[in-house]
Amino acid sequence: MRWRKGRQSSNIEDRRGAKLSRGGGLALLPLVFKLAGRKGGVLIILIGAGIYFLMGGTLTGLMNLMSGAQTLQSPTAQQQPIQQTTTEKELVGFVSVVLADTEDTWNKLFRQMNQQYKEPKLVLFRGLAKSACGMGKSAMGPFYCPGDNNIYIDLSFFEDLRKRHKAPGDFAQAYVIAHEVGHHVQTLLGISQKIHRARQQIGKVEGNRLSVKLELQADCFAGVWAHHADKARNILERGDIDEALNAASAIGDDRLQKQGRGYVTPDSFTHGSSAQRTKWFRIGIDHGDIKRCNTFAAQSI
Numbered sequence: 001m002r003w004r005k006g007r008q009s010s011n012i013e014d015r016r017g018a019k020l021s022r023g024g025g026l027a028l029l030p031l032v033f034k035l036a037g038r039k040g041g042v043l044i045i046l047i048g049a050g051i052y053f054l055m056g057g058t059l060t061g062l063m064n065l066m067s068g069a070q071t072l073q074s075p076t077a078q079q080q081p082i083q084q085t086t087t088e089k090e091l092v093g094f095v096s097v098v099l100a101d102t103e104d105t106w107n108k109l110f111r112q113m114n115q116q117y118k119e120p121k122l123v124l125f126r127g128l129a130k131s132a133c134g135m136g137k138s139a140m141g142p143f144y145c146p147g148d149n150n151i152y153i154d155l156s157f158f159e160d161l162r163k164r165h166k167a168p169g170d171f172a173q174a175y176v177i178a179h180e181v182g183h184h185v186q187t188l189l190g191i192s193q194k195i196h197r198a199r200q201q202i203g204k205v206e207g208n209r210l211s212v213k214l215e216l217q218a219d220c221f222a223g224v225w226a227h228h229a230d231k232a233r234n235i236l237e238r239g240d241i242d243e244a245l246n247a248a249s250a251i252g253d254d255r256l257q258k259q260g261r262g263y264v265t266p267d268s269f270t271h272g273s274s275a276q277r278t279k280w281f282r283i284g285i286d287h288g289d290i291k292r293c294n295t296f297a298a299q300s301i
Contacts, residue, residue, distance in 0.1 A: 001171045002235050008093065009100035013150075015125045017082040091155050095122065098174045101235065102181045105228045109290065110188075120144075120184040122151045122177075129154075142176055144183035146192055151180045165250035169243030171236070175222055175281070176247065182221030186214065195296075205267045212253075213295040215271040216280040219248060220293035223284020231288070241285065248281045249274040276301055 084092070103119050110117035123129060129136040132147030138154040145152065153176075161176065162168040186192040195214050199207040226244070230236040249255065252274030254264045271277070280301075283292055295301055 001169075001174060001237060001240050002233075003094060003097045003101075003170065003174075006097040006233070006235075007100045008096040009103060009119075009122070011099060011103070011119050011121045012092070012096050013121050013123045014082065014092070015123055015129060016084070016155075017080040018125065018129075019080055088155060091158065092124065094170060094173070095124070095153065095155075095177060098177045099181070101229050101233070102178055102225050105225045105232070106181070106185060109224075109228065113290075115188075118149065118188060120149050120151055120181065122153065125152060125154055126156070127154070142180050144180045144187075146183075146187045149184060149187070151177070151184065153177070153180075161247065161250070165247070167243070167247040167250040169240070169246075171240035172243040172247035175226075175244035178222035178225045179218050181225065182218030183214075185221050186218060191217070208268060208270055210296075211270045212272045212276070213301060216276055216301055217293050217295045219272070219277050220280040220284035220295065221290070223281040223286070224288050224290055224293065226285045227288030244281060244285075245278045248277040252277050272301070 099122050103117075107117045107119075123131075125136070125138075127138055129152050131145040131150060131152055133143075133145035136143060136145075136152045138156055141157050141160075142151065142153040144150070157176070158173050161172060183192065192214065195210050199210055202210075222244075226236070226241075251271070253269040253271050254266075254273040257264045257268075266273075272280075280293070280295065
């Protein structure tokens, strides 16, 4: 993928140096210590103290808590200096360029629809990240939160994509980012909200099917971005499309279930099969037409 000369986005929020405080889950400890003291609950005090130390508390802090001089607040993030390798630094630049490219593409496409595109922020984190949708974890993989219009990515996922999922390549990584941006587009267009309301009124199996269609549409939108980005800026090199298709296939529900437990349960799919994911990305990149991404009206997905 030709990306090194591309502009970088100003919508990157780097939280890789953030260290979340441990106070949020322990907000009731002062009350526990107070009640235990009244009732002579030595065992309760010892358990509470043990939890406090495990969560990073200090002896001074413990004494203050037990005396009622200190209360625990909601979790906060303290930013520490970011330590990164040369590879990570380059990857941050890559992510920033890809995000900028999606901004250029979707701003143009939204103008053509007489709408305004609101650019999302992309949050880089390590391990854990607070979002309006709850606490995000690296194990979840990249995700989009409609509550704050942010995309969350732990860069270690790309190594996981290359090694565990056997989907190497920079355009495979670009596809992942573009897919999450696709979810942002769905939110701006009101699609995600509509599907969320519909899922609340139907059973789990039917709800999973709607979730699959939502994910496949995001795959298609990722393809739409690639189509227009290449047409405008000639970003694709030989083999790039195969990299993206391989990535889409590698994270299909059927393949992941087969790898994880040895069998496949289609009714439990939430993202779509490998064949479905590659099909809809292909539709997007071949045609570059948002209207062709209506997975909800398709007779067959």
